[in-house]
Amino acid sequence: MSEKEDLLVGEFPFIPRQVRAQQKREALLESGQALFTLNGYEQTTAKEIAAHAGVATGTFYRYFSDKRQLLMALLEDKIDNFLAPEPHWFSSNPESVLASLLEVRARRLQQSGLYRVLPEILSKDMELAEVMKEARLKIHERILFGLKQINEKGLTWNDLDLDTVAWSIMVLVENGHEKEKQSGNRVNYSEMAKVICRMVFPPDILEQLQNHNE
Amino acid sequence: MSEKEDLLVGEFPFIPRQVRAQQKREALLESGQALFTLNGYEQTTAKEIAAHAGVATGTFYRYFSDKRQLLMALLEDKIDNFLAPEPHWFSSNPESVLASLLEVRARRLQQSGLYRVLPEILSKDMELAEVMKEARLKIHERILFGLKQINEKGLTWNDLDLDTVAWSIMVLVENGHEKEKQSGNRVNYSEMAKVICRMVFPPDILEQLQNHNE
Amino acid sequence: MSEKEDLLVGEFPFIPRQVRAQQKREALLESGQALFTLNGYEQTTAKEIAAHAGVATGTFYRYFSDKRQLLMALLEDKIDNFLAPEPHWFSSNPESVLASLLEVRARRLQQSGLYRVLPEILSKDMELAEVMKEARLKIHERILFGLKQINEKGLTWNDLDLDTVAWSIMVLVENGHEKEKQSGNRVNYSEMAKVICRMVFPPDILEQLQNHNE
Amino acid sequence: MSEKEDLLVGEFPFIPRQVRAQQKREALLESGQALFTLNGYEQTTAKEIAAHAGVATGTFYRYFSDKRQLLMALLEDKIDNFLAPEPHWFSSNPESVLASLLEVRARRLQQSGLYRVLPEILSKDMELAEVMKEARLKIHERILFGLKQINEKGLTWNDLDLDTVAWSIMVLVENGHEKEKQSGNRVNYSEMAKVICRMVFPPDILEQLQNHNE
DNA sequence: CATGAATGAGCCTTCATTCAT
């Protein structure tokens, strides 16, 4: 077999250095995510992650200084996923907006499953805890701001504390994905959206909004 | 009191074995709770717990088969605290009932602080996770049952899914104590109760109920 | 068998707690010395030392924070051995004093063999290096002081630099024990003493001293 | 000079493989020496040496089978430096010969600093230890031979053991460079030479030799 | 031949658990 033939077929699996390294890093991240999700953070060892990614222990430490750093790298990308995105009340029918928002978020979380380790870490990692706290605060403020806008237009209940409503929305959105576990069947995000909307809009106003936006 | 006097008085100050043992067990439980709360479960060693309780390391294992069992013993008493208690809608003014319920629960949780380790454990302990899940399910069912009762009497919104409402109530009650962290100031449980009630009762009906029960 | 009999024979191997612990510590120290001497400091692991002492790895860390600390404990006792003791020129026949001094020191060193690891450590442990340096300086000063005294009485060569002589004595004494390795046969410390004395005393004066002190 | 010119001029600036290889080897050796001297043998990693020499880790192993071999290569050249050179008593004024010999040797040692790692290695490398021992033995014999020659001519003290004198000279020469550390100021090698000569020559004979050789 | 990523044996250290006293 000539060398040329070799080149045509044999060298195919060649991948430039950086890409390969990137892939390895990626594999480690994925393994980390999988194992953290499956067994928890403390229960997962660097060695296990490496093995699961198909590399040696030492390789782990080439890409990450330690377990914590890998987790941070994982969270960096996904931290937004863990937090409730704020709904936009005006853009269109609030209920359906909220419903799809809930669904998308739930799907993302379910995908990674990483949110399960967050509580475990937050108690040990003040830094991360602070980051998360601030992020939640920001979300809360955004929701509150949206509520204030529609409140000024007289669209909301006027006997509820908007701050508390904003907080309730955030909590419900954040936990929406967990309903599934409980009920077993698929979560009905429309119903959830309806309930959330009831905290904001009196029924008649909501109806107006929906008609208007159709 | 000198030792001699002790002898003269007889065996009175003698504390029966079981009592002494009970005291040690109690001390270990308290130390465990304190340290788990402070440093987390994994971060707390059996030696530390024993030292904090003023007994030898080996004594720890006379009262508990291992660290996990001590945690279980702690949880056994308090597991109800972690879960949202179901509100009783009829007994009196629903809002104030809910408000005090939220407050009591928050205070209990804050007191023990033990709920912080729950997430850490749940990932490792399928058994406990199952117990928790079932407990939540039961709570959910109870809330749902209550809702159905008042629904049959036409007291609730009739366009909301009661199952979803029940779940929302549970989630909000369960997370109520965390609002404090966010806002900084004390949580206003009355407002929270009001928001929750809005998911259940139309405003006019709620007013009726309140007048009626006063 | 009564308890009394037990006490007479059965409890013989009982050794009070502290003594036992002390023995274990001692065993670890000895093992450390033996292995450091045999294989060098870096080449010796805590695990090896523990195994050699007949205890588990963890036990090592009950008695010493780490390898370095064990070494320090070893050196604490013996640091004086590594250094040349100063001779007393007046007390009696200088040659024989020096000879026995050389011999005693050599025997001590040989016994421990620990001096072999010193150079290995000194390069890494600035602290220890400083301690050793100061100790040597002190020795040098003492020797120099002794030389000055006899120099004032006109007993020494008067064309030699006493500081250099003192240093030479120190070096020769410090290395005396190594002559053995070279020659194979036993070191003749008397001859060594004679040579050292020749750096200090003119032959006639030395003879006078010896006659006088006999 | 531009690259183009290079091409025009032809292959002149091309450095033959062997030369380039030689350069790399040289660079590695120098880096090894520098780092061994600075941080000690065990503390220096192959990676560091390679990086310091500006080559890849793997390249290190193309030139040296392992870290030890690099050290050996370093030592091979310099082993003579570590050992006391034998003085030539006749050539000229013994004192000045010895003084300059001491100084040259000290300078060489100071330059490489490599002698500092010797003790660390000797304990691990029986082979090297043997080589060193034999080298010292040879030096000793040469010094002894020189002493015997002048002894036969009646130039030395006749009541000293020449073997011991030879050993003392060797030790003092070997350690001469360390006096500096102690005293702080520069070592006065003339005084050191004088002291060493006193172990060999009676003062009057030394004076004769000096006059004779001037 | 150079490169530097990958390997994995092995060291240090901790800690849940046991057991002789």
Add this chain to the structure above:
DNA sequence: CATGAATGAAGGCTCATTCAT
């Protein structure tokens, strides 16, 4: 029954050495 020293498995991490590119 209490004690706390002892155990040793297991995790975190390093680094000499190899090997695919």
